[in-house]
Amino acid sequence: MDVSAEAKRIMAVSISKLYASRAQRGGMRLHRSLLLSVVMRSARDLYHSACLAKERAAHLVPVTLEEDAMDTTASREQVEVEVSQVEPEPESPLTPTIQEPMSSDYEAAQGACKTRTFSGKETVEDKENRSPVSPDRHSRKRRGKASVAPDFLPSKRARLSLELGEERVLRTGRRNCCRAGDAFTTLSLNSNRAIAAF
């Protein structure tokens, strides 16, 4: 428990540092960004394995787990909406105004371990809220009432299948994959993107 809390804290600190370095005079420092992302990945891996151990300890059924995992993946975008309803973690420095893909995924990650309780709602919301993430990614408002633009639907599905594909690839060798792992995988991908931005 302590280990995973520590890992989560280190991840939060790393993300805030990465974000702060964007505003740094002289631009982002590649060396520093690399080190931050390395630490973030180590923390993510540790958090992932700690979560996994927790899940195992809780004796979750593998089938149910996979279903839920799929649901979570499908509605990751909704998770960040749901997270706004969840009381934010005290150690999270992230604010709704952060325009950073990583941060929104991290919030998803924070809520990931709690998504189980939302699974029913998400399936319903899933059908209602098909608007894409990109333009509204940082919107904290519930999109339940938002109109569904049909032209966004295809790209949405494509995105989901891509993400699902990624999950399958990354899940190789991992049974009973923790739901948190999905979000954290995206987190690591995004940290790679931070380097790729150079």
Next chain:
Amino acid sequence: MAGAGGGGNDVQWCFSQVKGAIDDDVAEADIISTVEFNHSGELLATGDKGGRVVIFQQELESKNQPQCRGEYNVYSTFQSHEPEFDYLKSLEIEEKINKIRWLPQKNAAQFLLSTNDKTIKLWKISERDKRPEGYNLKEEDGRYRDPTTVTTLRVPVFQPMDLMVEASPRRVFANAHTYHINSISVNSDCETYLSADDLRINLWNLEITDRSFNIVDIKPANMEELTEVITAAEFHPNQCNTFVYSSSKGTIRLCDMRASALCDQHSKLFEEPEDPSNRSFFSEIISSISDVKFSHSGRYMMTRDYLSVKIWDLNMESRPVETYQVHEYLRSKLCSLYENDCIFDKFECCWNGNDSVVMTGSYNNFFRMFDRGYRQDVTLEASRESSKPRSVLKPRKVCTGGKRKKDEISVDSLDFNKKILHTAWHPQDNIIAVATTNNLYIFQDKL
């Protein structure tokens, strides 16, 4: 007790001078970012965050006091780099001087290279102590005389004047680095030099500014696969074909420019296997090498990572021949140091003139010296409190646990805002320059 001075285990270090404002409120522009003695040790250059270079000159030894070494006084001050703006990337380019390197002196003038994140400049520092007087067509103040009033002719002669030191930029080496320059190093051939950024190393001719040769490129095709960056690079002091570069993963690569034009394939790879018992979140950060320096002899090189200084024999790649712990007591504090950003501090290191002692900085304005021969080390402090002229520096000790003895300081009391990142050792004498945040301390051994 105050050992580690080279040439004996009884060297005592004394305060000599301190340069800079006494004010506790430090202006960011005054933060010293580099310190370097020239090849004779007569000149000492500092660069700061504001893009200024200040050069101090050692006064000739006084005949009255032959036992005292000359003091360093300001010789020249000039603005080397200005802040710039990259319009394409919408990024500001800091004017902070990252490194200064002196060229070997060839004539009356002195030359140095100074660099910020993107541009290297060659500066000529020359003295003027005479001026021509007695022009026929000009008055002494420069106004032109009416030619009709000229009735006689005279030959202008040089008359002595107050010494004026002029610094002029002779070359500007720009637009060759996409990433931030971290090192420059003048080759022993005195014709070329290298500049290194995070991913590339370029070779320049000192005379040619519009062209440089890329000799190392570690940029991966896909930046998402990036695993390490270049952190420092230096030419061998004697072999003009050899240079080394260190990485953020704790490795050092030695390259031979005779082998190929692009030295991506190293000739030697220096790497110490990691101790698995020390593994933590921050293992990679603390193994990142912040500085690499060849010994004057060229036989050894020294690397500085976050917690230690390592001496490598160029003939042995598998592990360093000597390892000195700078502040091992910080190993248990890495998480806090990560949060307050101190873990990213880049400490430099330096050799003394005969390669018998090495020096590096630490926190709380402490700096450490390691005597390789006598296997002694000492911790000293650069502070205003111990800055009475010629007062002997008392060795400091950090209490790592248990009962704190008198005069010891506990780890938790260390001031992590007071860090010594830059130090320099006179090439021939026991005179050292130690930079705190905005002050330059000069110490010398007690004669």
